[in-house]
Structures are given as structure tokens and as C-alpha cells.
Amino acid sequence: MLLEVSELSVSYAERAIVRDVNLSLAEGEVLAIVGESGSGKTTVIRAIMGCLPHEGRVSGGRILFEGKNLLENTPDEWSRLCGTKAAMVFQDSGSMLDPIRRIGSQFIEYICEHSPMTKREAARAAEDMLRKMHLPNPENIMKGYPFELSGGMRQRVGVAMAMFFTPRLLLADEPTSALDVTTQAQVVKEMMEICQKDKTAIIIVTHNIGVAAYMSDKLVVMQEGRIVESGETDDIIARPQSAYTKELLDAVPQVGGERYVG
Numbered sequence: 001m002l003l004e005v006s007e008l009s010v011s012y013a014e015r016a017i018v019r020d021v022n023l024s025l026a027e028g029e030v031l032a033i034v035g036e037s038g039s040g041k042t043t044v045i046r047a048i049m050g051c052l053p054h055e056g057r058v059s060g061g062r063i064l065f066e067g068k069n070l071l072e073n074t075p076d077e078w079s080r081l082c083g084t085k086a087a088m089v090f091q092d093s094g095s096m097l098d099p100i101r102r103i104g105s106q107f108i109e110y111i112c113e114h115s116p117m118t119k120r121e122a123a124r125a126a127e128d129m130l131r132k133m134h135l136p137n138p139e140n141i142m143k144g145y146p147f148e149l150s151g152g153m154r155q156r157v158g159v160a161m162a163m164f165f166t167p168r169l170l171l172a173d174e175p176t177s178a179l180d181v182t183t184q185a186q187v188v189k190e191m192m193e194i195c196q197k198d199k200t201a202i203i204i205v206t207h208n209i210g211v212a213a214y215m216s217d218k219l220v221v222m223q224e225g226r227i228v229e230s231g232e233t234d235d236i237i238a239r240p241q242s243a244y245t246k247e248l249l250d251a252v253p254q255v256g257g258e259r260y261v262g
């Protein structure tokens with residue numbers, strides 16, 4: 001297994017928020033975490049990435065990544081892991097970029113921080129990566145500022161940066177929920193293409209069980225900090241066991257007479 005999370009519990013300022021979460025992920029697999037706002041989805045992936053807010057603390061459990069317990073990592077080991085072996089995409093990756101610096105200089109700096117490439121090599125490699133994310137005129141994008149791009153384009157830049165070092169694991173927190181439905185579908189499709197080619201495993205956190213059904217091999221349903229249902233996505237969609245999962249599925253809008261999750 002690439003990742004094995006067992007009995008994970010997390011507290012914020014001594015208040016237990018996430019309790020006894022178990023999940024596992026093999027190379028190239030896609031796991032979706034769904035559940036209502038506040039159910040602890042983001043907390044789980046932040047704990048895996050070692051980036052809980054400062055009042056947050058893992059109060060129990062284990063997180064094995066390639067067989068090593070991440071909770072024993074030194075700060076140095078975390079910084080070697082983040083960005084190269086494991087990477088994260090956020091709801092609005094544009095907000096992670098400095099608004100008053102050109103995209104190219106930020107992308108090049110990011111590459112040079114994590115590799116011995118020269119600036120010139122990094123620039124060329126960054127453009128190639130933007131092209132892979134179907135961004136037109138990568139040379140112009142490199143020269144532009146984040147605010148000059150649409151939300152979908154900024155999100156593609158975020159995915160391109162996250163995927164640059166072919167991470168083994170991509171953690172995606174509501175990566176498309178700020179986008180309109182058509183752009184959501186395109187960005188999800190492109191992100192999956194690039195991950196499938198590199199055999200990158202994905203954990204995607206989403207409100208949208210339709211997106212989860214489309215993307216994932218495995219599904220974890222969370223409510224109030226606990227897992228209420230988990231298993232193969234197709235099984236859960238066809239035969240949900242918990243009342244809460246049934247509720248989530250019932251809330252999926254009908255599209256053209258057919259369920260979006262169908």
C-alpha cells in the first residue's frame with residue numbers, strides 16, 4: 001500500500017474533531033472523501049500532509065506513507081516529502097500564488113527550490129507542464145499575473161505546479177468547487193489524465209458525490225468527524241448502507257432525467 005491511515009484522531013485546541021479514521025490507498029488509486037461542511041474532510045488530508053493549523057494536533061493513530069510513519073517525520077523530512085512525493089491542490093490555487101508576481105517567476109522559484117535545475121531549464125519545463133494541462137500559450141501565461149487568468153486557468157496552473165515533480169500522492173481539497181460546472185468537468189478530466197499517466201494516487205475531498213462517483217475507485221463518507229461508510233465507489237453508489245449516504249445521493253440533482261452519478 002502507498003498510504004495507510006489507521007485510527008487517526010485529530011483535535012483542535014483539545015476538542016476532538018476527527019475520530020478513528022481508517023483508509024488506505026494503492027499506487028494510482030483514486031479515493032474520494034465526501035460529507036457535509038464541517039465533517040472533518042479537510043482536517044484528514046491536512047493531517048496526512050503535516051499541515052494542520054497550529055492549534056490542530058494529531059491525538060492518535062498512524063499515517064504510513066511508503067511504509068514510513070509520517071507522524072515521526074522531522075521538519076526536514078516533511079519538507080522533502082511535500083511538493084515532490086506528495087502534493088496538494090486547493091479550492092482556489094490562485095489564492096496560493098502571490099498576486100503581484102508573475103506566474104513564471106513563482107513557478108520557476110518553486111522548481112528551483114526543490115531541484116538542481118537552472119532557471120532556464122526550469123522555465124522550459126514549467127511551460128511544458130502548462131501545455132500538458134491544456135493551457136494555451138504557456139509563454140504568455142508565464143509572463144502574466146494570477147489576476148489576469150480565469151479561475152479555471154489558475155486552477156490548471158495550480159495542478160501543473162502540484163504535478164510537476166510527479167508526486168506519488170496528490171491531495172486535492174475541493175479542487176473544482178469554485179468553478180462553473182463545465183470548467184469543473186474539464187479540470188477534473190485533465191487532472192485525472194495527468195495522474196493516470198504518472199500513476200499518481202489521488203485523495204479528493206469534495207461536497208459533490210457526483211464528482212466523487214465519476215473520479216474515484218474508493219469512497220469514504222464522513223459525518224461529524226467519523227467515517228460512516230467506506231468501500232468501492234460503485235458498490236456504495238449502487239447499494240448505500242448508511243442513511244446519511246442515501247441522503248447525500250438523494251440530493252444529487254437529476255441531469256437530463258438521469259442522475260449525474262449514474
Ligand SMILES: Nc1ncnc2c1ncn2[C@@H]1O[C@H](COP(=O)(O)OP(=O)(O)OP(=O)(O)O)[C@@H](O)[C@H]1O
Binds near residue numbers: 013038040041055
Ligand atoms: N483552525 C481551526 N481551529 C478550530 N477548529 C477548527 C479549525 N479548522 C477547522 N475546525 C473545525 O473542525 C471541524 C472540521 O473542519 P474541516 O474543515 O475539516 O471540515 P470539512 O468537512 O473539510 O468542511 P468544509 O467542507 O466546509 O471544508 C469543523 O467543526 C471546524 O469548525
